[in-house]
Amino acid sequence: MTSTATAHTNIALIKYWGKKDAILNLPTTSSLSLTLDKFYTTTTVSKNDSIDTLILNGQNVDARKIQNFLNILRDELGTFDQLTITSENHVPTSAGLASSASAFAALTAAVTRELALDLPNETLSRLARRGSGSASRSFYGHFAVWHEGIDDKSSFAESIAAPDMPIALVVAEVSSETKKVSSTEGMQRAMTSPDYSSWIQNSAKQFLDIQNAIITSDIEKIGYIAEKNALDMHALNLTARQQPFTYFTQETQQILAIVSDLRHKGILAFSTMDAGPNVKIITTLNEAPTIVNHLKKEMPHLKVQTAASGPGVTYD
Numbered sequence: 117m118t119s120t121a122t123a124h125t126n127i128a129l130i131k132y133w134g135k136k137d138a139i140l141n142l143p144t145t146s147s148l149s150l151t152l153d154k155f156y157t158t159t160t161v162s163k164n165d166s167i168d169t170l171i172l173n174g175q176n177v178d179a180r181k182i183q184n185f186l187n188i189l190r191d192e193l194g195t196f197d198q199l200t201i202t203s204e205n206h207v208p209t210s211a212g213l214a215s216s217a218s219a220f221a222a223l224t225a226a227v228t229r230e231l232a233l234d235l236p237n238e239t240l241s242r243l244a245r246r247g248s249g250s251a252s253r254s255f256y257g258h259f260a261v262w263h264e265g266i267d268d269k270s271s272f273a274e275s276i277a278a279p280d281m282p283i284a285l286v287v288a289e290v291s292s293e294t295k296k297v298s299s300t301e302g303m304q305r306a307m308t309s310p311d312y313s314s315w316i317q318n319s320a321k322q323f324l325d326i327q328n329a330i331i332t333s334d335i336e337k338i339g340y341i342a343e344k345n346a347l348d349m350h351a352l353n354l355t356a357r358q359q360p361f362t363y364f365t366q367e368t369q370q371i372l373a374i375v376s377d378l379r380h381k382g383i384l385a386f387s388t389m390d391a392g393p394n395v396k397i398i399t400t401l402n403e404a405p406t407i408v409n410h411l412k413k414e415m416p417h418l419k420v421q422t423a424a425s426g427p428g429v430t431y432d
C-alpha cells in the first residue's frame with residue numbers, strides 16, 4: 117500500500133522564532149500564519165524492509181531528520197515498518213520559503229493515512245510540530261494560529277474563523293539556495309539577544325492586534341503589524357550575543373526599500389521575511405500586479421510570484 121498527501125506552505129504573519137523546549141518543539145510565543153496556494157509539498161509513503169529513506173525531488177537525500185521524526189511518530193502512535201518517503205517540493209527547499217512546514221505536514225498526513233488512523237487535524241498538528249514547528253500550521257487553509265501551549269498536549273495549531281478577504285503575498289525570490297543558518301540554528305542564536313524578552317512581550321500584543329485586524333478584513337493593519345513583527349525578529353539575529361548573523365542580502369534591502377517607496381506612493385505593501393533572504397510582500401489581489409511590475413522593472417532578474425490564500429491538507 118502507499119498513501120499520498122499534499123500540504124501547502126504557510127507564511128507566518130506573527131513569527132515563531134525560539135523554543136522554550138527544543139525536544140518537544142514548544143515555541144516561546146504563539147504564532148499566526150496565512151497558507152499559500154502557490155507553494156506546496158506532495159509526499160507518498162510506502163513500506164520497505166530495510167531503512168527509512170527519503171527521495172526528495174527524485175534524489176536520494178540525507179534522511180536523518182525524517183528518521184528522527186518517524187521514530188517520534190513510532191513512539192507516539194505505536195511502532196510501524198520502515199518507510200520510503202517520496203516527496204516533491206513545489207517550493208524551494210531550505211531557502212526561507214517554509215519547505216519544512218509543507219514537508220512535515222504532508223509527511224505526518226501521509227504516514228497516519230498509511231496506518232489507517234483517522235486523526236483530527238489538531239492531533240496531526242501536534243505531531244507534525246515535533247518535525248518542524250511551522251508545520252503545525254500547514255494543516256489548515258487561510259489563517260491558522262499555533263497556540264504556544266505549556267506542554268506537548270497543549271501546543272498545536274488550529275484554523276481561525278476569518279472573513280474572505282482579497283489578501284495576497286507577492287513573493288520576491290532573491291535566492292533559492294540552501295541557507296547557511298537553518299531556522300533551528302538561527303532561532304537558537306536569536307534567543308541570546310538582550311532584546312529577546314521584549315520581542316516576546318511585543319509579540320503577545322501583536323498576536324491579539326492582528327486577530328482584530330483579520331476579523332475586520334483590515335489588510336493594511338494586518339500588513340503593518342506583520343512587518344513590525346518580522347523586522348523585529350530579524351533585528352534579534354543581528355543583536356544575538358552568540359554568533360550574531362543576518363539573512364539579509366544587498367538585494368533584500370533593495371526590495372525592502374522599494375516596498376517602502378511604493379507605500380509612500382499610496383500602494384498597500386508591507387514586507388515580511390523568514391529564515392532566508394527572500395521577501396514576501398503583503399498586499400491585496402488588486403494591487404499585487406502593480407507591485408510585481410514595479411519590482412520587475414527595478415530588478416529585472418528577480419523571480420516574482422503572487423500567491424493567494426491556499427487550502428489545508430488534502431489526500432489523494
Ligand code: ADP
Pocket residue numbers: 157170172181182203204205208209210211212213214215216217219220248298299300391392
Ligand atoms: P525552510 O525555510 O525551507 O523551511 P528549514 O531550515 O526550516 O528551511 O528546513 C529545511 C529542512 O526541511 C531540511 O532539513 C530539509 O531537508 C527538510 N525538508 C524540506 N523539504 C522536505 C521534504 N519534502 N521532505 C522531507 N524533508 C524536507
Ligand code: DP6
Pocket residue numbers: 127128130131132133141147214216217247248249250251299300301389390391
Ligand atoms: C522564520 O519551523 O522551520 O519561518 O521548528 O526548528 O524546524 P524548526 O523551525 P521552522 O521555523 C520557522 C521560522 C520562521 C517563522 C515561522 O514560520 O513562524
Ligand code: CO
Pocket residue numbers: 214215216217248250299
Ligand atoms: Co522551516
